[in-house]
């Protein structure tokens with residue numbers, strides 16, 4: 452079916468094709484999948500056989516981050532040449548991360564934290580969004596231009612703006628829920644500007660923003676009004692080019708555990724992953740399919756615990772109250788990437804996936820067959836953390852281990868400890884998704900019992916008290932002048948995209 456094999460030449464002659472999760476006849480190449488972002492039938496692009504060409508695990512101990520990335524991308528993006536992948540990786544990671552390991556693994560007390568926040572915007576999204584523009588640049592036709600849309604609950608927005616800012620042939624438009632992101636996240640977005648960047652606040656939550664962005668991709672009227680040669684794509688993890696770079700840090704974590712002598716090659720390990728849109732934890736599933744010895748991926752939700760309930764009951768039901776929590780980047784009820792997992796765990800049953808997604812659209816819920824639920828439970832466990840537990844966790848971990856966690860990482864920590872009661876012996880890695888200074892109010896409330904009226908003052912107080920350094924990008928935030936973001940109704944987004952996209956590309 453799909454041949455994923457190197458031919459020994461610089462040119463990658465592979466013919467594998469991506470397809471939609473909802474239609475096995477809708478085929479595209481990896482490059483098309485990245486430039487398009489989202490399938491025409493509203494499905495997500497998937498490479499059907501992830502395990503066809505396993506990662507060379509026996510070589511992992513000798514690899515640095517860039518080499519691991521090369522091996523992962525060659526397997527998952529088969530129509531990119533080795534040279535294209537190498538150049539994209541170098542451009543993405545050689546200078547923009549403050550740690551040479553890119554995603555360093557820290558031992559904290561009796562557990563390991565994979566720190567994913569050493570990129571330019573201090574969140575894990577940088578890992579994908581430093582590389583996606585480089586991949587897109589090598590995939591887009593020379594006579595075309597791409598406006599990349601991002602719905603954000605805080606972190607994706609800034610990382611997308613930073614990654615795509617001033618990239619030739621590309622623009623980026625970000626939609627964030629008004630009042631639904633932290634003050635630091637908002638300021639980051641409003642100060643990360645370039646001539647091809649646009650930001651708008653929307654009246655609604657992340658799900659409203661994401662739903663409308665998805666509609667815009669396949670809105671014929673929008674496409675008719677765009678300047679000729681303009682395409683739309685996505686900076687969210689629905690874009691396979693955003694998700695695949697995240698697979699790399701699972702291998703990197705394993706490599707660092709080997710290097711530190713904490714495991715031997717072949718040992719199974721667990722990961723706990725705070726997740727909202729399901730991209731981060733799905734990347735772990737991809738790593739497992741490529742051969743990484745992962746026993747369990749533990750999904751950590753905040754009070755918006757639709758995923759935890761799903762794993763409990765087999766029913767995904769978004770008909771429930773939407774909470775604004777202390778972990779706002781995970782304030783999401785429609786976890787888009789779960790669709791990809793349903794595709795893989797049902798052995799590529801596109802008809803079933805289409806049916807479930809139709810149920811979700813029409814009734815706001817779906818139920819999976821018992822056999823599928825069993826498979827999901829085999830690979831994943833789940834749990835959730837309330838705001839009160841997030842605060843208590845931040846305080847406790849700081850008091851016990853002098854490690855300062857952001858609220859999303861604390862969400863993960865709490866669920867990780869619950870899970871470890873059932874499996875205390877398998878080595879566990881907790882993914883830390885963002886710098887605590889992106890959520891200073893919540894972190895200061897937990898550690899200091901209060902926060903100041905403005906986030907800059909709180910940042911200083913927290914840094915003085917904890918001695919944990921503020922990432923440079925967040926330190927200089929307060930010297931920059933924010934732009935004013937328009938406030939849109941979700942129904943106004945399409946018209947705004949047309950107008951701003953044509954404006955961005957009018958001189959190209």
Ligand SMILES: N[C@@H](CCOP(=O)(O)O)C(=O)O
Nearest residue numbers: 603604605606607688728780
């Ligand atoms: N949590 C994100 C929003 C959606 O996630 P993504 O991984 O699909 O971009 C955010 O903080 O913006």
